[in-house]
Amino acid sequence: MERAVARIDLGAVRANCERLRAELGEARLCAVVKADGYGHGAVAVAGAAVAGGASALAVATAGEAATIAAADLGADLLTLGSLTEAEVDVALAVGSDLSVWTEGFRVLVAARARAAGRPARVHLKHDSGMGRLGTFDGADVVALARAVAADPDLELAGVWTHFATADEPDDDEGYFFEQLDRFEPVAAAIRAEHPGVTVHAANSAAVFRSARSHFDMARCGVAIYGLDPFQDDPRSRGLGPVLSLRSYVAAVKRFPAGQSAGYGRRWRAGEDTWVGVVPLGYGDGVRRALTNDCDVLVGGRRHPLVGTVSMDNLTIDLGPETDVEPGAEAVLIGRQGEEEIRAEELAARLATINYEITCGITSRVPRAAEAAA
Ligand SMILES: Cc1ncc(COP(=O)(O)O)c(C=O)c1O
Numbered sequence: 001m002e003r004a005v006a007r008i009d010l011g012a013v014r015a016n017c018e019r020l021r022a023e024l025g026e027a028r029l030c031a032v033v034k035a036d037g038y039g040h041g042a043v044a045v046a047g048a049a050v051a052g053g054a055s056a057l058a059v060a061t062a063g064e065a066a067t068i069a070a071a072d073l074g075a076d077l078l079t080l081g082s083l084t085e086a087e088v089d090v091a092l093a094v095g096s097d098l099s100v101w102t103e104g105f106r107v108l109v110a111a112r113a114r115a116a117g118r119p120a121r122v123h124l125k126h127d128s129g130m131g132r133l134g135t136f137d138g139a140d141v142v143a144l145a146r147a148v149a150a151d152p153d154l155e156l157a158g159v160w161t162h163f164a165t166a167d168e169p170d171d172d173e174g175y176f177f178e179q180l181d182r183f184e185p186v187a188a189a190i191r192a193e194h195p196g197v198t199v200h201a202a203n204s205a206a207v208f209r210s211a212r213s214h215f216d217m218a219r220c221g222v223a224i225y226g227l228d229p230f231q232d233d234p235r236s237r238g239l240g241p242v243l244s245l246r247s248y249v250a251a252v253k254r255f256p257a258g259q260s261a262g263y264g265r266r267w268r269a270g271e272d273t274w275v276g277v278v279p280l281g282y283g284d285g286v287r288r289a290l291t292n293d294c295d296v297l298v299g300g301r302r303h304p305l306v307g308t309v310s311m312d313n314l315t316i317d318l319g320p321e322t323d324v325e326p327g328a329e330a331v332l333i334g335r336q337g338e339e340e341i342r343a344e345e346l347a348a349r350l351a352t353i354n355y356e357i358t359c360g361i362t363s364r365v366p367r368a369a370e371a372a373a
Helices: 010-024 034-039 042-051 062-071 085-093 103-116 138-150 175-193 204-209 343-349 354-359
Strands: 005-009 028-032 056-059 076-079 097-100 120-125 154-160 198-200 217-220 243-248 251-255 273-278 295-298 301-306 314-319 329-336 339-341 367-370
Touching: 005 010, 010 028, 010 042, 010 204, 010 217, 010 367, 028 042, 034 042, 034 062, 034 354, 042 056, 042 062, 042 367, 056 062, 062 076, 062 085, 085 097, 085 103, 097 103, 097 154, 103 120, 103 138, 103 154, 120 138, 138 154, 138 175, 154 175, 175 198, 198 217, 204 217, 295 314, 295 339, 301 339, 329 343, 343 354
Parallel strands: 005 367, 028 056, 028 217, 056 076, 076 097, 097 120, 120 154, 154 198
Antiparallel strands: 005 243, 243 329, 251 273, 273 314, 295 301, 295 329, 301 314, 329 339
């Protein structure tokens, strides 16, 4: 029995990667393992992803690149995000490819690569419509590609973009396809001048939405964790959930009608009932906004979370008669018997996305990676 544990099914990561590889055909799979592998534990997930056919790994920060590089998994490594000068040095020292989108940053990376004694591999970022990092004007990206290719301290490794609405198939303005229309000619022009460059655009949602987005490689995060890119049932796309969040019932108490549970007395027993106390709270990433608004699995059945979620505890109504005893397993995310609570369900209750649910599980919860089959 553990106070709290996030069990990570590495066999499911591997199977999800194989599923994506089948969807991608010839295109390569880059597994996105930033933010500690979306809260799943980056190194273990990265290893399973490589076993499942991912030939590249992507992170957001230089620190994340250093963590993944130290695991020596034999896959290409790309740092997607903006980097300070100090971070450029870290990313280059660990052998990560970098993202570049301005001439000024290109010059800086070249200088740091020269100092490090090894050319830097760069991927140019076209902002085809996300409206964040990257260069809007495709002609500028093509010009930047020429400058990179001509610089002995740099190697042109890739050109990429990122979609704003791939996960919104009802997007009637077709913004996803507008972005593709903008990116395709830029990628084609760069590929014509620099054969061998890796063109990449698709995230998980785009992989399922259109093969036109696959190009040479797809950068998939959420789907490798068996989370549905469209906030639906991941199994409907052949993806299997990877993470379960488990704890136990630390106490079972008889509540007379009218007795309240937790801070602010936000729930009172309507009749005599049994209440279970589970030693998990917002200090573990179970959001306080779930107060009186989610279920917890105990004994293979759903029980409503009642009362305020506090930092270290939450309470569940076990009903007027119960056979639940202290020590019983409690599941906040995952399967128990025939019942399952998915991250998508909690996300819908919190008006957010499944990404935020798993990323929000704090470091107080140990991750227990179960070996791939
Ligand atoms: C630039 C970039 N590419 C790819 C991904 C992976 O996206 P997803 O998790 O939706 O597959 C992300 C994640 O946010 C990203 O920021």
